[in-house]
Amino acid sequence: MSEPGVLVLAGTPIGNAAGAAPALLAALAEADVIAAEDTRKFRDLCRRLGVAPEASVVSFFDGNEAARVDGLVAQLLDGRRVVVVSDAGMPAVSDPGYRLVAAAAAAGVTVTAVPGPSAVLTALAVSGLPTDRFCFEGFLPRKRGERRARLAGLAAEQRTMVFFEAPHRLDAFLADAVEAFGAERRAVVCRELTKTHEEVLRGGLAELAAWAQGEVRGEITVVIEGAGTSGGSLPEALASVRLATESGRRLSEAVAEAAAAHGVSRRELYDAALKDRSGDKAQPRDPKGPAGR
Template sequence: MAEPGVLILAGTPIGDAAGASPALLAALTEADQIAAEDTRRFRDLCRRLGIAPQAPVLSFFDGNESARVDGLVAQLLDGRRVVVVSDAGMPAVSDPGYRLVAAAAAAGVRVRAVPGPSAVLTALAVSGLPTDRFCFEGFLPRKSGERRTRLASLASEQRTMVFFEAPHRLAVFLADAAAALGAERRAVVCRELTKTHEEILRGTLDELAAWAGGEVRGEITVVVEGAAAVGGSLPEALAAVRLATASGRRLSEAVAEAAVAHGVSRRELYDAALKDRADDTEGRTRR
């Protein structure tokens, strides 16, 4: 039986092809099989890099990753060298690759990475926001209700947050973020990182949402500052929730905004608001 091969996750440039490392060029030219998120983009990248890999190139994206895993693991167990590349950046990070890595590891196959540029770390580094602690949230749900719920859950997150977003959804994302996290929360929109038309815009979520109302194109990464670590007043926050819901705001939205504004735990405030609503209903019933 052949010795197991190796699975290589190869980081590709996020914009400028000059960001490609010698290790990436070697991985591509020495591969026995290449699994690419978009085969046309991959061939264009090879053209820009001036290389012509001899390995067969297999389409490998979110829609077919599960169906491709068994065949690729079989190649790995047969001693082949399989290289995975995404359109830009590191595979398996908001890109195809995670399922294959998990299956390869379970099968006892060695997994390596060829480090490359990362939109997450590049955006974080240039943002000017705190970098000592951060979290990566990737793409939020496309449906507005699910997206708002996710953002509300992050209202008290004290770490700097990094998001990916499609250009045509950027305006609604920023508007929802302003409502859930606070209109004055600082943020940075990074567009087309390392490319010719790179643009980095800094401002509050409210200001950036207004800017994004126009036409926006390109790859987008958004960095948002974390919540302030302050101890607030739960009664004052609860009073703000009562006022907001009385004017027609949804309870979840009112809680998210008040938690940020008053520096309290969103979960504790939500529980208190539910109890307050139940007590109010019981009081009216008794009367």
């Protein structure tokens, strides 16, 4: 029985072909099988890179990834070197690859990577927002209700957040982000990173949402600051909670909205609101408030 092969996740340029690492060219030349997200785009990339891999090329995208895994693992166990490439960036990060990596690792196959450009890190680096702690949320659900629920769940997230979004849904995404995080929450829209028409727009979410009402094209990455990173005012947020609850809003809902809008900790605001409501006397917590989640 032959020794198992190697699974290689190869990062590809996110725009400018000059961003290709020499190691990518070597990986393509050494491959026995190349699993490409879009075979036509892969062949165009090879043309731009000036390479002509001799490996067999198979399609490997969201629609057929599950069906392809067993066959690719079988080839790996037969000693083949399989290279996975997505249309742009790192495979398995909002792109096909995760299932294959998990199956290959479970089969005892060596899994390695050729690092390459990343839209996530590139957008984060140029955003001007805090980079010491961040989270990647990828593409949110297309249905508005599900998308709004995901954003509402991130209202108290203190880390900088990075999202991918399709250009034709950007306006709806930003409008929902305004509702979840507040109009003034700082954000950055990165369009066509590393390409000729690269564009980086910075501003409050409401300002960016208004801009996105026009026709937007290209690959989009959105970076949004975390809650509380602007040093918001707790007294101002508490005043907003008072107004909202006096008009009939539930305390937990009022706190979530005010914390996002004023950039303060939702837990701190919730505790302050309880003290404010009770005159500093202990009261039972709202079971749907931060402590009940």
